Amino acid sequence: MTFRDNVKQWLNPPFDQITKNQVNNLKKRPEDLEDAFYKDLSFGTGGMRGIMNVGPNRINKYTLGKATQGLSLFLTNEYPNETLKVVIAYDSRHQSREFAKIVADIFTANKIHCYLFSDLRPTPELSFAVRHLDAHCGVVLTASHNPPEYNGYKVYGKDGGQLVPPLDYKIIQTIEKTTFDSIRFKGNSNLLHYVDKEIDDAYHQTVIEVAQMHKLSKDDFQVAFTPIHGTSITALPQVLKKAGYKNVHIVPEQEIPDGSFPTVSSPNPEEPQALQMALVLAKEKNADLVIGTDPDADRFGIIIKDSKNKWKFLNGNQIMMILTEYLLNKNQSQGVLTPMHFIATTIVSTPAIEKMAMHFNIQFKKCLTGFKWIAKLVEDYPELHFIGGGEESFGYLVGDTVRDKDAISASLLACEIAVEAKAKGTNLFELLIDCYKKYGAYKERLISITKAGKSGLEQINTIMNGFRQNSPQTISSIRVIDVEDYQKGISKNLLTLKETKIHLPKANVLIFKLEDGTQIALRPSGTEPKIKYYFSVNQEYNSEQTWEHQEITMEKRLNDFETSFKKL
Numbered sequence: 394m395t396f397r398d399n400v401k402q403w404l405n406p407p408f409d410q411i412t413k414n415q416v417n418n419l420k421k422r423p424e425d426l427e428d429a430f431y432k433d434l435s436f437g438t439g440g441m442r443g444i445m446n447v448g449p450n451r452i453n454k455y456t457l458g459k460a461t462q463g464l465s466l467f468l469t470n471e472y473p474n475e476t477l478k479v480v481i482a483y484d485s486r487h488q489s490r491e492f493a494k495i496v497a498d499i500f501t502a503n504k505i506h507c508y509l510f511s512d513l514r515p516t517p518e519l520s521f522a523v524r525h526l527d528a529h530c531g532v533v534l535t536a537s538h539n540p541p542e543y544n545g546y547k548v549y550g551k552d553g554g555q556l557v558p559p560l561d562y563k564i565i566q567t568i569e570k571t572t573f574d575s576i577r578f579k580g581n582s583n584l585l586h587y588v589d590k591e592i593d594d595a596y597h598q599t600v601i602e603v604a605q606m607h608k609l610s611k612d613d614f615q616v617a618f619t620p621i622h623g624t625s626i627t628a629l630p631q632v633l634k635k636a637g638y639k640n641v642h643i644v645p646e647q648e649i650p651d652g653s654f655p656t657v658s659s660p661n662p663e664e665p666q667a668l669q670m671a672l673v674l675a676k677e678k679n680a681d682l683v684i685g686t687d688p689d690a691d692r693f694g695i696i697i698k699d700s701k702n703k704w705k706f707l708n709g710n711q712i713m714m715i716l717t718e719y720l721l722n723k724n725q726s727q728g729v730l731t732p733m734h735f736i737a738t739t740i741v742s743t744p745a746i747e748k749m750a751m752h753f754n755i756q757f758k759k760c761l762t763g764f765k766w767i768a769k770l771v772e773d774y775p776e777l778h779f780i781g782g783g784e785e786s787f788g789y790l791v792g793d794t795v796r797d798k799d800a801i802s803a804s805l806l807a808c809e810i811a812v813e814a815k816a817k818g819t820n821l822f823e824l825l826i827d828c829y830k831k832y833g834a835y836k837e838r839l840i841s842i843t844k845a846g847k848s849g850l851e852q853i854n855t856i857m858n859g860f861r862q863n864s865p866q867t868i869s870s871i872r873v874i875d876v877e878d879y880q881k882g883i884s885k886n887l888l889t890l891k892e893t894k895i896h897l898p899k900a901n902v903l904i905f906k907l908e909d910g911t912q913i914a915l916r917p918s919g920t921e922p923k924i925k926y927y928f929s930v931n932q933e934y935n936s937e938q939t940w941e942h943q944e945i946t947m948e949k950r951l952n953d954f955e956t957s958f959k960k961l
Contacts, residue, residue, distance in 0.1 A: 396431040399449055403430070407574040408455065415447040428846045435565075440555065442536050442545030442920045445488060452536075452544045454495050458576040460546055461496045461532070463568030465503035465577075468529055470567075477505040480526055480588075482519035483534035484624050484689040485650035486544050489513070492534045496546075498580025511587040513650060515624045515690030516547070517799035521596045522588070524553040524796070535689040538661035539921060541653050553796035554768030558898060597632050603792035604805040606723060607813055611637045614812050616682050617675035618804075619644040621660045621667055622651040623688030628801050636805060642678045644670045654688070662687055662694030663787050663839075665706045672696055672704060682811050682821075686800040691764075692787040693800035695807055699822040707825070710743035710837050710929075713783040714828045715821055716803065717746060719810045720781045720791070721753045730755065735774065737767045737782035740879070740897075740904065741914045741927045746782075748832040755780075761879070761900050763919060764788050768796040785837060785927070829934045836947035840926040840955060841918070853917045853924045860903055860915065860961070868907060869957035877904040911950075913958060928954050 394402070402408075403416050419426045429448030434441050434456055441460060445452045468477050479500050483489040493509060500507040508526055510519075516533050523531035531549035539545070548556050548564070556564060616633065618641055620626040626648060633641050646656050647670060654660040657667045668685040675683045675696070683696035683704070695712060699705045707715075717736055724730040735756035738746045750757030756777060760766035764784060771779045771793045783789035788798030791806055807821075814820050829835070844852045864876050866887065877884045879902040882895045902916040914927040930950045935943055 396427050399430040400426065402573075403447065403449075407576070412447055412453070412455070419447060424846070431847050433569075440545055440547035440920075442539065442543060444542050445544050452492075452546070454492070454578075455573055455576070457492055457496055457546055458499055458578065459571050459573055460568050461499040462503070462576045463571035464530070464532075464548065464564060465500055465505055466571065467564050467567040468505065469503065472529055475529070478508065478526060478528040479505055480508045480510075480519060480522045480528045480531040481533070482510045482514045482516065482522070482531070484516070484536075485513050485622060485652050486534070486536060486688065487541065487652040488544060489534045489652070492544065492546075495578070496532055496534070497585055499577055501581040501584040502577035502579055504581070504584070506584050506586065508586050508588045510592070511589045513624045513627065514593075515628050515799075515801060517691055517795045517797050517801060518592065518596045518628065520549055520553045520795045520797040520799075521599060522592050523549050523551070524794070525592060525595055526588075533689065537689050537920070538659065538663070538687040538692065540659065545920070549796075552768070552772045554772060555763075555765035555797065557765050557769045593628070593631075597628065597635060599794045600628075600632050600799075600802045600805060601636055603794060604802040604809065605636050606719075606806070606809040609812050609816055611808075611812055612639060614638065614682075614808070614815065615640045615642065615675075615678055615680040616684060616808060617642050617644070617671045617678060617680040618683075619647045619668065619671040619685045620650075620690070621657060621662070621685055621687060622647055622649065622654050623660065623686060623690060624650065625686040625690035625800060625804075626650065628690065629684075629686065629804055632801055632805055633808065636808075638808060640678075642674055642680065644674050646670060652688075660688050662692055663709065668694055668696055668706070675704070681815060682808060684804050684807065686804065687787075690800045691798045693789075693804050693807075694787055695804075695821075697811075697821040700820075705822060708837060709783070709785040709787040710745070710835065711825055712787065712807070713738065713785070713789060714743065714745055714749075714835075715810065715824050716783070716789055716791075716806055717749055717781055718824070718828050719806075721749060721755070724780060725753060731778075732756065733776070734778045734780050735770075736780050737770050739763070739766065739784045740877075740902065741916070742783070742785040743835050743837060743929060744912065744931070745828065745832045745835050752831070758782075759897075761897055762902070762916065764790070764798045767798075771796060785839065826934075826940055829940070830936065833931050834934045834940075834943055834947065835929065835931045836944065836951060837930075838928045838951045838955065840928070841921075841923045842926075843921075843923050845922045849922050853922075856924055857901060857903070857915070857917065865905070865961050868905065868911075868913065868961070869953045871911065872908040873905050874908050875906040877902075877906070879903070911954060913954065926955075926958065928958075930954070
């Protein structure tokens with residue numbers, strides 16, 4: 394159907410009068426009308442996510458209803474002789490609570506038992522709850538760190554991980570066949586069960602079991618923490634208290650959940666600005682560590698003190714290096730590390746993680762962008778032991794009890810590492826420098842360019858197709874050695890012209906590997922109207938120079954590559 398056909402459909406039953414009025418009001422803004430109706434929202438690396446409004450390309454009761462009705466039909470057909478159970482959680486965004494109840498009612502209307510959290514909870518707790526309750530699936534209403542006008546719908550399978558092929562394709566096919574007039578909105582209250590404390594206690598205990606590393610005193614350790622108006626306020630302070638942390642200072646202006654995120658331009662811990670209020674509090678309290686989590690508490694950022702006692706914001710790759718190196722050393726010192734252990738990261742994250750695996754003689758797994766693929770590795774290799782893994786976008790997972798990135802356990806682990814380092818007269822910054830000395834110095838940069846609407850999507854496709862059809866031979870005067878095209882599933886050496894198969898699922902990603910070890914990747918975001926450019930440079934660590942001097946040199950290289958790449 395054309396977008397005008399879609400508009401006409403939404404002005405008739407089964408759509409209610411409020412929706413019809415909203416459609417008519419949207420007609421006054423033709424460009425917005427077309428963007429809301431020209432296509433259906435689709436599942437990407439993080440599920441279904443979009444702006445809240447009317448239309449098939451928006452998040453509303455009908456698009457969520459269609460997805461839930463289709464998911465209900467899939468579950469009924471997939472498990473015909475079982476008593477079906479689903480778990481639902483939601484974050485602090487506008488309408489999340491209302492959407493969660495609508496989704497719950499549709500499940501129960503389809504004779505599926507629904508376990509709905511009585512209040513907002515972290516996304517990783519939803520992942521945990523699916524396995525804890527032996528449910529068939531889980532749903533969380535969240536748009537992670539997107540702007541306030543967004544919301545979303547993430548689906549989890551029986552393993553507690555987000556949907557991956559072929560399951561996601563089967564569910565999407567069922568959803569696409571589902572009609573709006575088939576949605577069963579009237580729920581069965583007898584099948585609706587509210588959950589909270591029992592799951593909270595079990596989840597908190599699991600976090601402590603996987604992330605508490607020692608029994609050292611925390612009495613003189615100070616933490617400044619911000620939930621950035623999100624769900625971690627329901628979990629992280631409680632977990633830290635149970636783990637012995639007495640001095641956790643919460644940013645009061647950001648403590649209350651609020652879907653408008655009034656104190657930040659973006660509720661994203663990847664952005665230093667989002668942690669600025671926590672940094673001010675840290676300086677006031679003379680804290681040892683700053684922690685900030687995104688609204689659904691699956692990503693976290695930290696600010697640490699360097700060797701000169703100056704505060705330093707770490708990127709996701711640096712955080713991942715510190716946490717992974719610590720876990721590997723801890724397992725090795727306890728004599729439990731074997732070649733049957735593995736760590737994992739994504740194709741756009743720092744190559745240093747693979748070097749760590751080689752050094753410790755354990756297995757390394759690399760997967761596509763999106764934490765669902767790391768969770769799939771845990772499920773696909775039950776004979777192996779997963780230690781930890783993460784991605785450059787500030788997501789990390791310790792152990793395998795949860796099957797999604799978990800800011801709660803990762804934050805506790807960061808605190809534990811910092812406490813132990815302080816007891817030894819060092820700090821997280823020095824641990825990072827030790828990694829650079831051991832594996833080489835790495836510096837990464839992410840550039841995200843927003844291309845909103847239908848025209849933006851077309852521009853992104855044009856950019857990707859342009860690089861795919863006319864691969865650059867040099868970037869910033871450095872020869873390109875290899876081009877990895879994950880959509881074609883082929884890696885091509887430009888010197889020998891030899892092609893090798895990439896043994897990962899197809900994805901719209903291009904990676905250029907240069908002669909000097911630089912890696913540059915580009916991909917459309919799976920959850921936002923953006924195209925993303927990932928730059929990674931490295932060099933041997935020079936012990937005769939300060940890190941600041943080496944960092945400046947690497948930043949200049951990144952600047953040169955970014956400038957050159959944008960001209961291509």
